Amino acid sequence: MSLEVAAHLALRVLGPVRLEHESQTFEPGARREQALLALLAAEARPMSRARLAALLWPDAEDVDARGRMRRLLHELSIHVGHRALVTDRQTVALANDVCAATDLASLRNSLARGLYRSTEDASEESLAALEHAANLAAAEFAEGLVIDECDELSAWLQRQRESLRQAREQALAQLVTRLEGARQHERALRHAQDLVAIDSLNEAAQRRLIRLYAAVGQPHTALQQFQRCRQVLHDELGVEPEAETLQVADEIGVRDVATTILADNPPSPAAVKFTRSGDVHLAYQVHGAGPLDVLLISGFVSNLEQAWEPGGPAAFFRELARDFRLILYDRRGVGVSDRTVDPADTSVSSADALAVLDAAGSRSALVFAVSEGGSIAIRLAVEHPERVAGLALWAPLARGTATHDYPWALTAERYERWLESLVAQWGRPAAIETFAPEHASDPLLQRWWARMLRLGSSPCCMHAVLRTLALSDVRALLPQVRVPTLVMHRTGDRAVRVDAGRHLATAISGAQWLELPGTAHWWWLGETAPIIEAIKGFGRRLADSVER
Structure with missing residues (x-):
């Protein structure tokens, strides 16, 4: 894809790095092209050429790294159009409209609209913003991009991916809290399942999921989830569930039944x-x-x-x-x-x-x-x-x-x-x-x-x-x-x-x-x-x- 203007150019860095323009999609094949676009989208500000060159070619001499940087920018401008990048002798940045249209910018905007409100705010506007953020953050940042020879860049990528995971976890936790408070239990259940899938050792999330299964009329599934929670805590940490988790199980009448159902070979309810x-x-x-x-x-x-x-x-x-x-x-x-x-x-x-x-x-x-x-x-x-x-x-x-x-x-x-x-x-x-x-x-x-x-x-x-x-x-x-x-x-x-x-x-x-x-x-x-x-x-x- 070669574009002469940046208008309507959409840079995506959640998932594989790619550029979309109308019906066309371009995925940079070169790893450093992907890395540069990811850096510019995430930092959302002008970045020093010297700093970028050092990140992308850490073992190269300064003059050689700067030369490679110039060639990389030239190749990239052919693909994205000269107006998509704003460059001078010292810095490189995405054009303002391109930067504002990235999926990462959309994620940040949705988080701002959804997170920074009262936990009792169950308005459809805030819930939709949080759900949009959670969906976007489910992707991996710069998926598939690996540059093992660039230690500092690799560490930066790892931090971005962890930050994305934490953002999704935060959005989902808020969604569950607000939807459960608004008694929208089935909608809350879906997000609670996603929250536990992110971190099965998050016992607070496990409690919510157990409680929501019971709230939507699935006590047997609540029982199974309680036992999954107990098993993973035992296997991974060598501990029993917290008292609050056991209390939730007591409230829905599952603890006393658990031993029977979790027997190694539980009897089927009907003869074969x-x-x-x-x-x-x-x-x-x-x-x-x-x-x-x-x-x-x-x-x-x-x-x-x-x-x-x-x-x-x-x-x-x-x-x-x-x-x-x-x-x-x-x-x-x-x-x-x-x-x-x-x-x-x-x-x-x-x-x-x-x-x-x-x-x-x-x-x-x-x-x-x-x-x-x-x-x-x-x-x-x-x-x-x-x-x-x-x-x-x-x-x-x-x-x-x-x-x-x-x-x-x-x-x-x-x-x-x-x-x-x-x-x-x-x-x-x-x-x-x-x-x-x-x-x-x-x-x-x-x-x-x-x-x-x-x-x-x-x-x-x-x-x-x-x-x-x-x-x-x-x-x-x-x-x-x-x-x-x-x-x-x-x-x-x-x-x-x-x-x-x-x-x-x-x-x-x-x-x-x-x-x-x-x-x-x-x-x-x-x-x-x-x-x-x-x-x-x-x-x-x-x-x-x-x-x-």
Whole structure:
């Protein structure tokens, strides 16, 4: 990109250093170009040429460093335009309008509008400013920029990144305080989750999160969070929670229950039963006794018994079982079901789901299918619509790998690399940063996921399961779906792109689309209240017309 004027030039230093002008984006390839722009944006004032040269070339002679500085400024002015930089013989600065338009300047302005007010100020203006600041500060300053040979510059970059983290922490803490005071608990919960993700040893933030889970009607999740807090404090610091934290736990009635729930192998709330689909035995459970059956079709791995352990979706399951008769099962090749390595395409998997419905005595069910399970649910709805009251699809994709007309999945080559990487780390919390980026450092979740992989399948079986998934393609079936359908997806999902969900919802006639904020692919993490309410509301509308 080469610009002759600085007008409308936007310099971004939160995330990768880049310059945006209208529809163009330029990312400087040279590390010192990036560093210079980052320095000028952060300092927001004229900087001495000599000082900049010493930072960028600490081992060079003074004359040589100044010469390199002149060449760097010349190259940079070609890219950004001569008016974007203000230079004289002694100093260098960004033009005033460019400096005022950086994302870092926007962050500072938002912090000023939001922080320096009474903690009781819950006006939408101050809350929006704080949320904007927290979102901006979630990025890394000058992401990817490493100049190890420049010690002083490296230390400066580290200070900027730490300052950014502290600014986000401060903004989130204020948001939680003000929103909780205004009794906007669900909105506060989202920010409390982010606050704990920054520093899981921040016990005050942990207390707020526990309290907010209880406030939004999720006492079981509050229990799990209390135990995560206790575990991380024990593992990292060798201490027990503070008295105030224990009091919060007492107030929501979780402490006495904690020992039972946190046992190494807690009993599942219902017996595991078995049925057959052809020659394969399938394990299933039934929970609750509501007016409508809900069949869960899981993603690529599951284990009916381990799913109920702390860190997993137990609280989510219990919430659904309050209102519905919940049917869970392990697909062939995983969990407690037979560990077959025979390919199981969507036709076979759909027949398996039908066998589970028969065994559970369900005439018609709302099918809640997650991720890869969505294609199985779609085929079941098309081939046996009399057995499917409706579809509630979470983060679904219509095809396992990308093609020229389906760009919303991994290419076959990248999928194979991902599969090999996943199998290579089997038994550890493999790919947790993809499935739950904001919760990946949670020790309880790490242990749960590693144990799920060990108990859910084996490397050989998983190769078969996931290679079959790569070949799945139900796009031709989407226009044939005639049952009520709800499609849900989080905007920042890294495992399945939100565009895949949008495409699927558009292709199914009359489908409802619910896009939610967040990055977690796993539906039981993050802000779950909107998901549970959407499923329950959808299910209530179906219940009156369904005969079990």
